[in-house]
Amino acid sequence: DAKTTQPPSMDCAEGRAANLPCNHSTISGNEYVYWYRQIHSQGPQYIIHGLKNNETNEMASLIITEDRKSSTLILPHATLRDTAVYYCIVTNAGNMLTFGGGTRLMVKP
Amino acid sequence: EAGVVQSPRYKIIEKKQPVAFWCNPISGHNTLYWYRQNLGQGPELLIRYENEEAVDDSQLPKDRFSAERLKGVDSTLKIQPAELGDSAVYLCASSGLPTNTGELFFGEGSRLTVL
Numbered sequence: 001d002a003k004t005t006q007p008p009s010m011d012c013a014e015g016r017a018a019n020l021p022c023n024h025s026t027i028s029g030n031e032y033v034y035w036y037r038q039i040h041s042q043g044p045q046y047i048i049h050g051l052k053n054n055e056t057n058e059m060a061s062l063i064i065t066e067d068r069k070s071s072t073l074i075l076p077h078a079t080l081r082d083t084a085v086y087y088c089i090v091t092n093a094g095n096m097l098t099f100g101g102g103t104r105l106m107v108k109p
Numbered sequence: 110e111a112g113v114v115q116s117p118r119y120k121i122i123e124k125k126q127p128v129a130f131w132c133n134p135i136s137g138h139n140t141l142y143w144y145r146q147n148l149g150q151g152p153e154l155l156i157r158y159e160n161e162e163a164v165d166d167s168q169l170p171k172d173r174f175s176a177e178r179l180k181g182v183d184s185t186l187k188i189q190p191a192e193l194g195d196s197a198v199y200l201c202a203s204s205g206l207p208t209n210t211g212e213l214f215f216g217e218g219s220r221l222t223v224l
Contacts, residue, residue, distance in 0.1 A: 036213075043113070043200050043215025044152065087151060095140055095204045097213060099151030 004088045009104040012082075018075040020103050022088030025069040030092045033064060035073045037084040038102070044087065047073065078107045111135070113216035115201050121222045127189035130219045134182070134203030141178055142213065143169075143186050144200040152200055158184065188221075196223045 005023040012018040024033065034049040048055055048062045050071075055062045061074040075082055087102040114133040122128050134141050139160050144152035155174065157165040160181035169176065173192070178184040188195055198218040 034212075041217070043202070043218055044213075045215070046212040049212075085151075095213065096157075097154075099153070101149075102151055 004090055004100055006086075006088050006100065006103045008101065009106070011106050011108055012075075012078045014080060014107055014109050015077055018078040018082065018105060018107070020073040020075075020086050020088075020105065021070065022072070023070045024088070024090045027068050027090050028092070031090050032092070033062065033068075033071050034089040034091060034097065035060070035062065036087045036089065036097070036099075037082075038087070039081075039084045044099070047086075078105075080107050080109065083107045113201055113203055113214050115199075115216035115219050117219055118217065119220050119222075121224065122191055123224050124193055125190040127187065128191050128221060129188075130186045130199050130201075130221075132184045132186070132201030132216060134184070134201070135205070135214055138203035138205045138214070139181070140204045141184050142202040142204075143176060143184070144202065144215075146198040146200055146218070148197070155186070155199075191221070191223045193223050196221055 032049050032051050035047040036044040038044045047059050048057055050062045050064055064071045083106055085102040085104050087099050089097050116131050141158040143155040145155055146152040154168055156169045156176050158178045161178050174188055176186045198220045200215055200218045202213040202215040204213050
C-alpha cells in the first residue's frame, strides 16, 4: 500500500471549515483513499473514501486532486466534537488498513 | 444495532501474568481484526480472520500471543506471559464485505497496563 503524509496537528475554530490535507504521491491506480477518525478513548470510525472523484456524505467531503497524489478531507462546519485524530489511508482493499500517525485536529471555541 | 463489543475495557496486570481479551463482532460480519495501538501511534494489525480462519497473522508475536475465533463469531486474544512492552490498547474490528468498499467497524478497545 502507498504511504501517506499528514501534518501531525492542526487547529480549527468552531463553526469554521476544517481542511485536512494528505499527500500520497506513490498511490497506484487501483488504490482508494480512506479517511478514519479516532476520538479520545474510542476506536477509529470510518468517515469517507474515494477513488478518483470527489465524494461527499453527511460527515465530510473528500477532494482528490486530478493526479491523485494528494487529497483533502473537509469538515464544513467543525464542532468541538470533531476534535480527534484523523487518519488518511491508501489501500487497494478497504478491509486492509495500515494506519499512520494521523493528524490531531483540535477544534477550539 | 449493537456495535463491536470488547471486554474488559481496562486491565492492569503484573509482568509475566497472562491476560485475555474478548471481542464480539457485529452480527453477520465475517471478517474480524485485532489491532494493537501504542500510545500516540496509529493502530497496527495483529491478526485478521475470515470466518474462523486466520488469513493474516504475520504481525502477531507468536511466542506469547495467541488468538482464536471459534465458530467464526466471537474471538479471544491472549497474551502469556505479558511483558512491560505489551502495555497498549487492543482494538477489535469487524467488517461484512471483503471488497474494496468494505469499511471496518471498531470496538472501544481494551486498555492493558503491565506493571
